[in-house]
Amino acid sequence: MSKLVKTTIVEGKLFLREPMSVGFGVLFPAGLLLLLGAIPALREPSPDFDGARFVEFWAPTALVIGMAILGVQHIPTVLATYREQGVLRRLSTTPVHPAQVLVAQLIVVMLAMLVGTALLVGSAWLVLDVPLPDQPLLFLAAFLVGFGAVLALGLLVAAVAPNARAATGFGTVVFMLIMFAGGVYLPRFLMPDFLVRLGDYTPPGVQALLETWSGDLAALSTVESSAAPPLALQLGIMALVAVVASTAAARLFRWE
Amino acid sequence: MPIIEVTNLHKRYGDVVAVDDVSFAVEEGEIFGILGPNGAGKTTTVESIVGLRTPDRGTISVLGMDPQRERTELRERVGVQLQESRLPDKLRVWEALDLYGSYYRRPADRQKLLEVLGLADKRNAPYRKLSGGQKQRLSIALALVGSPKVAVLDELTTGLDPQARRDTWDLIEQVRDRGVTILLVTHFMDEAERLCDRLAIIDSGRIAALDTPAGLVAKAEQEQRVRFRPSAPLDDRLLTDLPEVSSVQHSGHQLVVTGTGNLLHAVTSVLARNQIVAQDLRVEQANLDDAFVRLTGRPLEQ
DSSP: HHHHHHHHHHEEEHHOHHIIIIIIIIIIIHHHHHHHHHHHHHHHGGGGGBBBBBHHHHHHHHHHHHHHHIIIIIHHHHHHHHTTHHHHHHTSSSOOTTTTHHHHHHHHHHHHHHHHHHHHHHHHHHHOOOOOOHHHHHHHHHHHHHHHHHHHHHHHHHHHHHSHHHHHHHHHHHHHHHHHHHTSSOOGGGGGGGHHHHHHSSOOOOOHHHHHHHHHHHGGGBTTTBBOHHHHHHHHHHHHHHHHHHHHHHOOOOOO | OEEEEEEEEEEEETTTTEEEEEEEOOOOOOOOEEEEOSSHHHHHHHHHHHSSOOOEEEEEEEEEOOTTTTTHHHHHHEEEETOOOOOOTOOOOHHHHHHHHTHHHHHHHHHHHHHHTTTTGGGBBGGGGHHHHHHHHHHHHHHHHHEEEEEEEEETTTTTTTTHHHHHHHHHHHHEEEEEEEEEEESOHHHHHHHHSEEEEEEETTTEEOHHHHHHHHHHHHEEEEEEEESSSOOOHHHTSSEEEEEEETTTEEEEEEEESSHHHHHHHHHHHOOOOOOEEEEEEOHHHHHEEEEEEEOOOO
């Protein structure tokens, strides 16, 4: 156990030495939301949103950005690089299994994302008056299974990519899908219904984050013709994605 | 009892036979070399020894353990330096040593290891800022950080400059003097000749010869040459009458005497009896390169 703690501390230090991952994964979501909040039209109640505010509606999407950067960009690139450079092979000659470095990476990224989320929720609350999550425990659950599913996809990319370049490439494709379904490129209330519903089922599940953060706004993405599935179903699907993708990753993962 | 014992090892990858019936034993305190061209099966052999590969046939015993069944225990006691394995770019020298040390039950004195390996002033340097020689020394340090009984070193000095190579060789001898048995894989003749107590020459997956470097040379040595400038003219027949001499050639003022056995002694005795001094006397002997050619039918570096 102390070996894992030590490995996690070292991987954590290495993470902090990657300005791109820290900057875009941890700080950027909060920064971007604050930046958008600096535009009066986006932070004031608008008839376009039935009197709600854009920043409130969009806050979970900022979280999706951080999760996608850490989950399907940082993780696959780091792990594929470790494999390509023989770091994993080197570890397999010690009494420690190379899976330990994987577990350590996941712990580090989970902690980093918790910090990034706390920054986002906290700064949105303090600066933009976005209320704290209505249902904190369910929000935490939506965060954990949602990010878990994204991480599992990242592991799967790392497992199947033959080298670090391919890992970054495959990761970017998944990244775009996650960002799109999460409403990063086009706010979800402007999307056609079926694309909005796509976001309910695509990790990390932006709808579940929105419902547990600002419940009364969730209805905005729900049109008469197609209602969002129940929260339990959304979380269940994220958990399923997490289990299936991580099982596949574990089977396909090559250590060298 | 041998520290490492390999018996009838076979390993194939698809249709390619990488290792074909290799057997050898390494004794305690030895520097045992495996020498051969690239693709000869050296790395597959050592990877099987350290449990990274499963042999198709044959048995391996390291410190009395089976590398597959007792892999965790084996890894406690066998330090490995792999070919082409790097560390994360931003990992610092001390962090690497400390981390790898924490993986073993009895880590070595890490500070001392840094000093012995000449890395003390690079303690806080990130891996990517190290020179090739420093990376190699760190890699050796990591192979030794668990206080192993056996160190397996694969292509120790590839990519190092001549000074760094000599320093690394000195270091390996010091490690051996501390009681560590060393299995060294190399495709450098001079490295094998300088370091190894015994040497297995592997070619196309088979052991072509196994002996001390001197023994291998002697096996290969069919003829030697003695070259000198006689202080006075001398009748060739004085030399050609000797049973050891097979031919005498003139090369300017020099004589080149070719023969076998104790050629030098036979020649100098005849000269002494005739009051002739052999000036600029040189004995040309076969080296390990010649031995390799004789044993495998081709030169090592191609």
